[in-house]
Amino acid sequence: MDLLQAARVAAKPSKANGGIIHKWQRDENGNRRMVEIIVRQTAQGKNNGAMIRPTYTVAELGVCAHNVPPICFWAALYAFAGDRSKYGKLHTALTDRAQIMRIERRWPLETVDHHGIKRAYLSHLAKLVLDHDAHSALFACCPQLYSIYMGVTEKTWDHGMEDRFCDLQYAWREWLQTANSMIQAKLR
Numbered sequence: 001m002d003l004l005q006a007a008r009v010a011a012k013p014s015k016a017n018g019g020i021i022h023k024w025q026r027d028e029n030g031n032r033r034m035v036e037i038i039v040r041q042t043a044q045g046k047n048n049g050a051m052i053r054p055t056y057t058v059a060e061l062g063v064c065a066h067n068v069p070p071i072c073f074w075a076a077l078y079a080f081a082g083d084r085s086k087y088g089k090l091h092t093a094l095t096d097r098a099q100i101m102r103i104e105r106r107w108p109l110e111t112v113d114h115h116g117i118k119r120a121y122l123s124h125l126a127k128l129v130l131d132h133d134a135h136s137a138l139f140a141c142c143p144q145l146y147s148i149y150m151g152v153t154e155k156t157w158d159h160g161m162e163d164r165f166c167d168l169q170y171a172w173r174e175w176l177q178t179a180n181s182m183i184q185a186k187l188r
Contacts, residue, residue: 098168131149
C-alpha cells in the first residue's frame with residue numbers, strides 16, 4: 001500500500017491537522033460570508049501525542065545493547081536508528097503479542113472489512129503499529145488512513161479497532177521504553 005498516496009487522497013484539512021478550513025464570519029455590514037482560514041499544525045502541551053525520540057546510529061545501539069532483550073533491541077533499531085532489517089521479526093513478535101491480548105481481552109478473531117467480508121486482522125494490526133511508527137506524520141495529517149490501511153470502514157475503526165490498535169501500540173512503546181532506559185544508562 002502506498003501510504004503517501006492514500007494520505008493525499010483521503011486527507012481532509014481540519015483544525016487539528018492543519019490546513020485550510022472554511023468558517024462563516026460576518027463582514028462590516030453584518031452579512032455572513034464564507035472565509036478561508038489557514039491553520040498550522042502545532043505541537044504544544046503535555047498530551048499532544050508528539051514525541052521527540054532520541055536518534056542513534058546502529059553502531060551506538062550495538063555498543064550499548066548488552067543485556068537488552070532481543071525484541072526490545074530490534075524495536076530500538078527500527079524506531080531510533082531507522083534499521084528495517086528486523087521488520088519481519090518485529091511483525092511476528094507484535095502479531096504474537098496481539099494474539100495474547102486477543103485472548104486476555106476477548107477481542108474477536110475476525111473483523112468485517114469494507115466489503116462486508118469477515119477476515120482475520122491481527123497480523124494487519126501489527127503491521128499498522130510498525131508502519132505508524134515509521135510514518136507517523138502521514139497518519140497525523142490523515143486520520144482516515146488508519147481505516148484505509150486496515151481495509152475497514154471508519155465506523156468499524158472507531159468502534160473497537162482503534163482501541164485494539166492503541167493497546168498493541170502500548171506494548172510496542174513498552175519495548176521501546178525498556179530499550180531506551182537500558183541504552184541511556186550505558187550512554188551516560
